[in-house]
Amino acid sequence: MTDPTPRLFTGLRGVRYGEVLAVYLRDDGLHAEVYGTQMLNDCPQELWQTLDAATIAQEMGATFVKLNGPRHWMIDGAGPKVAVVEPVLRDFNGLTMRRIATLELGPSLQAQPYTIRHVNRGAVFFFDAGRPVHELVDPDGTAYVMQAYCIGVDPSLTQDALASLGDRLALPEGWTYRTRVLDAELVVDTSNALATVIQDELENTYTLP
Numbered sequence: 001m002t003d004p005t006p007r008l009f010t011g012l013r014g015v016r017y018g019e020v021l022a023v024y025l026r027d028d029g030l031h032a033e034v035y036g037t038q039m040l041n042d043c044p045q046e047l048w049q050t051l052d053a054a055t056i057a058q059e060m061g062a063t064f065v066k067l068n069g070p071r072h073w074m075i076d077g078a079g080p081k082v083a084v085v086e087p088v089l090r091d092f093n094g095l096t097m098r099r100i101a102t103l104e105l106g107p108s109l110q111a112q113p114y115t116i117r118h119v120n121r122g123a124v125f126f127f128d129a130g131r132p133v134h135e136l137v138d139p140d141g142t143a144y145v146m147q148a149y150c151i152g153v154d155p156s157l158t159q160d161a162l163a164s165l166g167d168r169l170a171l172p173e174g175w176t177y178r179t180r181v182l183d184a185e186l187v188v189d190t191s192n193a194l195a196t197v198i199q200d201e202l203e204n205t206y207t208l209p
Helices: 053-060 159-167
Strands: 016-026 029-036 064-073 089-092 095-106 117-120 124-127 132-137 143-150 176-181 186-189 195-199 205-207
Touching: 016 053, 016 095, 053 064, 132 159, 143 159, 143 186, 143 195, 159 176
Parallel strands: none
Antiparallel strands: 016 029, 016 064, 029 095, 064 143, 089 095, 095 117, 117 195, 124 186, 132 143, 132 176, 143 205, 195 205
């Protein structure tokens, strides 16, 4: 029997973080290098609000930059992270981030909600038994569990409001949004495979278990 993946971090639900996505045009489409504050700091608003995407893109030689967040975790814990990219530390106008993942964006500059993306993040996420999870369910019954909610689009969004979030979403035909309480621990292990993720129109992010 394989030993269970250990948790290195607990108490993550609700913890704030922010990301910078530096996007580059390559022969097979657009790819992003993801820098994040996770496990380094809580992305203080006074520093985040000073970031300018165009300036960062010029400094990094990127096609463009997306400021992703601020966001709040909806996972309860995390396991050991595989170094899928060299974990370079970078200072963004006083805000320290680490390069943590790469993201395939395909041919389009415009990210559409409810579109599958693949992220090379080398991570293990834990959702605790007895805790609520919020899920998008596609027409085939495949459920994607919310890993983080975003306050970059709607700064008033709170964790308590997620139970009724489905009333606000313009879900594609056949999609549903639900909240349920886990009766067993849910582990999302993408340490050895690409993660499959989607976002809604408020840029809340969901992952395929």
